Amino acid sequence: MIEVLFGASEAASMKMAKGTVISTRTNGPTSMWSVGRKRLPKNTKGSWMEGTSDEVICLEFKLDIGDIQKTDVTYREELQRLRNLLVEEGAIRAWYSNAPYSICGFYHLCSIVKHYENEVLAIKLPEYQVRQDVLISYQNWGEVASEEFSSFFVL
Template sequence: MIEIVFSDSACGSLKAAQHFGEGKYQCGGIGVIVTHRDGSTPTRKELKAAQKEAEKRARIAWENATPLGGNAADIYGFNLAQSIGDISENQPGIKRKQTLERLYRTFPDDIGRQAVRKIFEKVNENLKTVQERSTIGESIRIWYSNQPDEICGLYWFLKQLNQWKVYGPVSVIKLPEWEIDENNNIVQKSSWGEVAPEEWHRYVSLQKPISPLLIQNCAAYWKELQGENAPLRALLNGKLVSAAETLYDDYILREIAAESDEFQEAMVVGRIIGKYRLGIGDSWIAFRIEEMIKEGKLEAISAVPEDMPFYHRMLKKCTR
């Protein structure tokens, strides 16, 4: 079965899920990040305790896991960020590449450009292989959610199938908007990239086939969105719609307003992602803040470390 996902993190997690829990657990190098809101450096004791706790959780997850099964070679990721930028091309081309390069420009030096080149090479290779396999009748399973890039990825991929005249067998699994875990806590995941390897098997029962008519309708609607070619696309009131580039600005401004006159931009970016769970990444938030700097609403007052994204700096509110 051909497995389709729409982010590198989902791709990696799904591949791990196929054999997660098989055999005896062997502890690998588990990295941890400990941060303090005030920016202070965590102590060695704090780091050691966090490391120990992470290793314990990893061992328990492995021992309790049910391997999903399958072959890693059947998993294809399309990390194209289709909710942002120009989508007028029928297949990933120069305009999609330019959008990705803009998003990856948050990274230092030439790291972003190199990352986009690798993404594009892999995406085009995957697309060619999936077309070859699907046109000879192999079944396809698509993992998607309400997260903007994943719902856009679904519509985009169904349009690819329609162009290839592939209408089945195709099935989808949609990530639930909320769940109750074993501790009776409500858990919300924004995308498949947030699903741990030991969790994937739980969702297989949600698989649903989709008809040729639905594939054609979704393809037609994606064509409409291509015609509108708005700066953004988002799910509003259950419908995927075109949107202005200012769509998320109110959330950004709200969090900036809660800060003192001088503040760490990275803290605001991280809080917006975690607090509102809008399904957008740090790059888009950073670019919108950059526009606010250009408009004179904010001012950068510190340099950015060479090895960090450009939003790792101090900002100051400008009064008029």
């Protein structure tokens, strides 16, 4: 499954969620010193996600901090990698929030994937989550720990 996120921090967290093996390999703007496994590690009770960090795409527009006329090389490389994966892979899962950069990125992603036959799943970050007797408020996916991503499938 292709995972698309719209900020460097959240993409790095997703890469960690999809990878638990130490390596010296890097990929993309949010390179991690880990690569993924195809299967979940034992005894994690769903706290990690299947797949590899190669399946994570970071379409970071940086619209909230820069000139929208200037897109950098990294963004273009990630966009090309997304297009290649759309041809090779199956479904795509977009992780977005109410943050302006995330909504803009999500709408742009929708304009891209409408030209492909791939199944598209979207997971919107809830404004808050209740855990036991605590209320947790989120602004963007960058605030979510890597081991918590899979918990949002059941919401």
